[in-house]
Amino acid sequence: MSNSETHPQVSYLEYQGKYKGILGWITSTDHKRIALLYLYCIIIFFFVAAFLGLTMSIEKMRPGQDFMNAQTYNGFFTVHGIIMIFMIVIPGLAAVFGNFALPLLIGARDVAFPRLNLFSWYLYVTGAILAVLSQLLKGGAPDTGWTFYVPYSAGSSTNVIWALTAAFVLGFSSILTGLNFIVTIHRMRAPGMTWFKMPLFPWALYATAWIQVLATPIVGITLLMVIAERVLHIGFFDPALGGDPVLFQHLFWIYSHPAVYIMILPAMGVITEIFPTFSQKPVFGYGAIAISSLAIAFVGYFVWGHHMFTSGISYWSKWFFSFLTFIVAVPSAIKVFNWISTMYGGSIQMRPPLLYAISFVFLFMIGGFTGLFLGALATNVQLHDTTFVVAHFHYIIFGGMGFAFFAGLHYWYPKMFGRMYSDRWAYIAWGFTFVGFNLLYFPQFIIGIQGMPRRYFDYLPQFQWGHFLSGIGAFILVTGLILMAWNLIYHKKRGAIAPANPWKGVTLEWQIASPPPVENFDEIPVIKHNPYWFGTEEEIRREKKS
């Protein structure tokens, strides 16, 4: 590639180490290669799980059984959930863009523990294989839902143990990645980069990493307890053995609620990088965004009970959990206000990453505001365990985290592969994805309000219109995703050569060649000012005075 000719160092894509071909990739400890390994795995599993989702939506377009029976459907929604949650959105942005961009953004040559980083990927692949086996092995796909609620999960004769083990192993991958990022951020920032001169995506990753390290062990031990319950009949959770089924729900959500922030915080971080670049303007409220990430991570630990308002927990614990749930909404609101203010007064260029970022804000707001209905005790009673929750969750995770992933992918793609994709096809794919997404999930808010429960294979006729629209939306959405994947894969080898800095970004990753050389920086840069300075020295001095 042209950049490497003028550059003394070879690019990380062309680098030839001890091994050739695929071995050169799966033995590489280069953070950029590991990021792409995660990316390819995630794309493959994403299409598998999206296919499961599509078939569920088609099955439900008419009431009654059409082409799959109830047991198959229950297996599909369980495996859809396990793959999407544990293999895509939890590692998702942190493993792909965190690995790729974190060392570049803080001016480091790699993460703190490169070999541990590769080991995390191997753990991820092991967990992923176990999860796929759980679907295929004799005994049948697990049918418990991704939440594994006991007593049902303690008794189901399907491959629940395989799925639990998969989630357990994937958890370790997550913990080790988190640990690696914490140490990297503490120890490897470029000279002069104080905490408050660090870009905001690393800030988001830092908050995320602490949740990964502190919360994931809890779900790990909980899943082991379910395995022990099934194999040894210990009686942690099964009331027939003297256990407590609600104890499981507490332990499960003590991790799985913070896990939502593991998913969304890096997404917010990516969005925070994109707005200043395309507005050519410093991010508005740097400090507020950095601190709000930490605030979300901290308060997010104490709101798990809002998943359990109808489970019979005590009156005052409901009061407490509802109250804190509302408190945790505030830092997210602060971020939204700062993002839109970053655009105000800028010089805005509309390109695909910005379009995805704006869509993120819109969909995330719908997801966030519908969360208020679920956090308020009175409305929670009506909406809990209905398709309203399904819609809310998908607006946050797919509309939020998913669209941020697409934004990040379109943003760093030129840096990753040294090529440009087609803007025109990126817009077309966005159109299908955005329309399809809303058509798929918005009707589920409405039928959910009317009382349509979730995880239903079959339903009463009054809910058909909603399921029918959802089915059409699912087709449009999948069309958009295929177009997007095609645009990115096709142009990986054939696209126009990307310049080092196609978006005129000012963070460190744009100051080196595209794709980056193996060692990232010839010389580690010395940081003098805040990460988002777009103006000339003269302008910066003037702004500081005023």
Next chain:
Amino acid sequence: MFEGASNLAAGVDRTFILILAIAVFFIVGITTFMIWTLFKYSRKKNIPARQFTGSVTLEIIWTVIPLILVMVIFFYGWKGYAPMRKVPADAMKVTAIGRMWQWSFDYGNGKLSKILVLPINKAVRMDLHSVDVNHGFFIPAFRVKEDVIPGYKNYLWFIPKYKGDYDIFCTSYCGLQHSGMNTKARVVENSVFVHWLDSLPVTGNIPDPEGLVLIKNSGCIACHSLDGAKLVGPSFQGVYGKKHIVVTDGKEVEKVVDDAYIATSIIDPGKDVVKGFNKGLMQSYRDKLTDAQIVQITDYLKTLSGK
């Protein structure tokens, strides 16, 4: 949507409208602002970007205003919820029993019903009892829902305000037929209710035969119906003495269901699988049932075939 079919509906719906108004205001406002900035500050206009970095005043404003709003919402949510936990002392008591995958309603004195019949304008307290896994008791029109968890004494209450039939759903995933676990609540005049309850036959106090108790406790009826319905496994109704095509070691053989066949099916369920059903879904009960208990179950199955 806002039928107000129970005394609790108003508190829920008021909170709902409040949040909806706030949500629509902000979503529309912020989205409009974003789109406006795209045009107003488009790079095509060739106006250099201004380089300001923030405003403490604005940060305080958009921290405090959302904080106040969410506290107001929290307060309304709590206020709408608090009465749901205060059951009047004179409320009529009905126990809702959830089992995979059926509701039944116990009116006391052995009177059990498959649908929930209630007198209009009278407070009713539902005690929620599960015999197997978690279920969720949900009547959307009444705005009531509470999980039905084995070993937990959960409850809910309400006063139905209008006559009519209302859907009851199970909302906590409970396995194969989760989506089929629904029934009706029927609200009638008090005189009609009294007459209905009088004519309801007493069924609950007759003890089950020992074999049936074992079948229920072992969870058999989750997959094998007693009434001929095809579930995961063959129905128990009329099964004893019936000729079946079974798959043994991959070959199809004809077998009559007798004592030995039943014992094999319980201890080694994968050995002779009735054609049309899947192998591997049932676990062995080798260590869970004694030989004597298997005989009791077999004796009960005989009664279902009239033998």
